Amino acid sequence: MKALVCRQFGPIENLAVEEIDPPRPGPGQVLVDVKASSLNFPDALMVQGLYQVKPPLPFSPGHEIAGVIEKLGEGVLGVAVGDAVIATPGVGGLAEQCVVARERITPLPAGMDFATASAFLLTYCTTLHALEDCGRLRSGESLLVLGAAGAVGTAAIEIGKALGARVIAAASSEEKLALCRDLGADETIDYVREDLRKRALELTGGKGVDVVYDPVGGALTEAALRASAWGGRLLVIGFASGEIPAIRLNLALLKERSIVGVYWGEWTRQDPAGQKRNVERLGELYAAGKVKPVVSERIRLAEVPAALVRMQKRQVKGKIVVVPEH
Numbered sequence: 001m002k003a004l005v006c007r008q009f010g011p012i013e014n015l016a017v018e019e020i021d022p023p024r025p026g027p028g029q030v031l032v033d034v035k036a037s038s039l040n041f042p043d044a045l046m047v048q049g050l051y052q053v054k055p056p057l058p059f060s061p062g063h064e065i066a067g068v069i070e071k072l073g074e075g076v077l078g079v080a081v082g083d084a085v086i087a088t089p090g091v092g093g094l095a096e097q098c099v100v101a102r103e104r105i106t107p108l109p110a111g112m113d114f115a116t117a118s119a120f121l122l123t124y125c126t127t128l129h130a131l132e133d134c135g136r137l138r139s140g141e142s143l144l145v146l147g148a149a150g151a152v153g154t155a156a157i158e159i160g161k162a163l164g165a166r167v168i169a170a171a172s173s174e175e176k177l178a179l180c181r182d183l184g185a186d187e188t189i190d191y192v193r194e195d196l197r198k199r200a201l202e203l204t205g206g207k208g209v210d211v212v213y214d215p216v217g218g219a220l221t222e223a224a225l226r227a228s229a230w231g232g233r234l235l236v237i238g239f240a241s242g243e244i245p246a247i248r249l250n251l252a253l254l255k256e257r258s259i260v261g262v263y264w265g266e267w268t269r270q271d272p273a274g275q276k277r278n279v280e281r282l283g284e285l286y287a288a289g290k291v292k293p294v295v296s297e298r299i300r301l302a303e304v305p306a307a308l309v310r311m312q313k314r315q316v317k318g319k320i321v322v323v324p325e326h
Contacts, residue, residue, distance in 0.1 A: 002324065003095030004301050007058040009049030012312070015061075015305045023092070023099040025073035032085065032100055035067040035114035037093040039320045040122055040151065041215075041240055044308040046091070055091045062093020062322075065100075066108065066117035076102050084108035086117045090265070094304060096324045103272065109283045119151070119293035119319035120286070121279070126237070126264040127155040128278050130213060131163060133267075134260045135233045139164025141210035144200055144227065146220055147240055148185065149176030151294075151319045156213045157183045158291045165211070168203055170196060170220075172314070179294070179317055196220060200227035208232060208255075218243040225251050225259070233258045240314055294318030 005018045025031045043061040045051040069083045079085070085108055087093075087100040108117050131137045143160040147153045148169035160167040161184045169180035170189040177188040189199045200209055208229035214221055218241030225234050225247065232255065252259055268275040285291045296318040299307055307320050 001096040002301060003060045003092075004062070004304050005058050005060055006047045009047065009054070009057070012044060012047055012305050012308045015047060015308075017301045020095075022097045025071055025076075025099050027074040028076060028102050029073040029099050030069050030076055030079060030102060030105060031071040031073075032065060032067040032087055032098050032105075033070045034065045034093065034096055034098050034324055036118035037062050037065040037322045037324070038119040038122075038151075039304065039307055039311060039322065040064065041238060041311060043094075044312045047308070053090070060092045060095045060098075062095065062098070063090055064088045064118060064122045065093040065098055066114040067098075069105075070097065073102075078102070079105060084114075086121050088121055094301060094322060106279050109286055112286065115295055115298060115321045115323070116293055118321055119295055120282070122264075123151045123155045123293070123319070124159065124282050124291060125268075125275065125278055126262065127152055127159050127213075128282060129264050129267060129274075130235045130237060130262040131156065131159055131165075131211070133274065133278075134262050135211045135213075135235050137163050137165055137211050140166075142166045142168060142204055142207075142229075143211045143213060144168045144170060144209040144224055145180075145185075145213045146170050146191075146224060147214075147216040147314070148180045148188075149317045150215065150240065150314070151316075152215045152237060153213075154179070154183055154294045154318050155291070157185050159285070160213075162285055162290045168200060168209065170200075170224075176317060183294070191220060191223075196223040197227040200224070204229070211235065213237060215240055217241045217245050219245070221245040222247060222251070225257065228255070228257055230255045231257070233260055236261045240312075242312075295321050297321070298323055300324075 169185035217239035
C-alpha cells in the first residue's frame with residue numbers, strides 16, 4: 001500500500017510517499033481502509049520531532065481518518081467489517097490503510113461524507129471540550145477566537161454560536177475574516193492592522209471578553225488576556241505561531257482570570273465517558289446544521305508535505321483533506 005513515511009525527525013520536505021506492507025490489526029484493533037484523512041497542526045510538529053508525542057521511527061503521520069473497516073483484530077466487539085467509521089489513530093492516517101484501537105473509532109454520522117468526516121472529529125471534539133468542559137462558556141457570554149480562519153478556529157466560531165455566545169473572530173487578513181463572518185462571527189478583528197486588545201475592549205464596551213480561545217500563542221496571547229473581563233478564561237489550545245508565550249501571573253491576579261490548558265487527546269483517556277458524550281452532542285449539532293467542517297482543499301498524498309509547510313506558515317483556511325489513490 002502507499003503511505004506517507006517519516007524516517008527521521010526533521011524538515012517536513014523530507015517526507016515521501018512509499019510503497020510499504022499493509023499493517024495488521026492486533027488484539028483490540030481494527031484495520032481501516034482509508035477513504036479520506038485530514039491534516040492537523042500536530043502532524044507538522046510530529047514529523048519534526050516538536051510534538052509532545054514522538055512515535056517510533058519510521059512512521060506515517062496522520063491524526064484522523066474516515067473509512068471502512070477492512071479487518072478486525074482479536075477481541076474486537078461492537079463493530080463489523082464493512083462499517084463506515086471516523087477514527088483518530090494519532091499516527092498512521094496518511095496512508096491507504098491504517099490500524100486503529102477500537103476505542104478510538106466512532107460510527108460515521110448519518111448523511112456525512114468521508115471527506116467531511118475526516119475533518120470533523122479532532123477539531124470539533126477539541127473545541128467542544130475546550131469551550132464547554134474547560135472554559136465553561138455560557139449563553140450570552142463573549143468569546144474571542146484567535147486564528148479564527150484555521151481548522152480549530154472555524155470550529156470555535158460554529159460551536160461558540162451553537163452555545164449561545166457572542167463570537168469575536170480575530171485573524172490576519174480580510175479574506176480570512178470574510179470566511180469567519182460567513183460562519184456566523186458577530187464581530188471581527190484584523191490583528192495585523194488593528195490593536196487586538198484595544199479593539200476587543202471597544203467591542204465589549206470596555207468590559208472585556210469572557211473567554212479567549214487561543215490556538216496561536218506568541219504575542220497575541222498576552223494581548224488577548226489583557227482584553228479579558230473580570231473572571232475571564234484564557235484557553236490554551238496550541239502555538240501555531242511557533243512561539244510559546246511567557247505570561248506574567250499578575251495579569252491573572254488583577255481580574256481573577258483563569259489560564260486553562262486544553263489537552264483533548266489525554267482527556268479522552270482520562271474521561272472516555274465524557275468523550276462519548278461530546279461525540280454524540282456533536283453528531284446532534286451536525287444533524288441540526290449548526291456545525292460543518294470547512295474543507296478548503298482536497299489533495300493527494302504526494303501533495304501533503306507542501307500543504308503541511310503552508311499550514312505551519314498559517315496560510316491555510318479551514319481543513320485540508322487528503323484522498324489516497326487506491
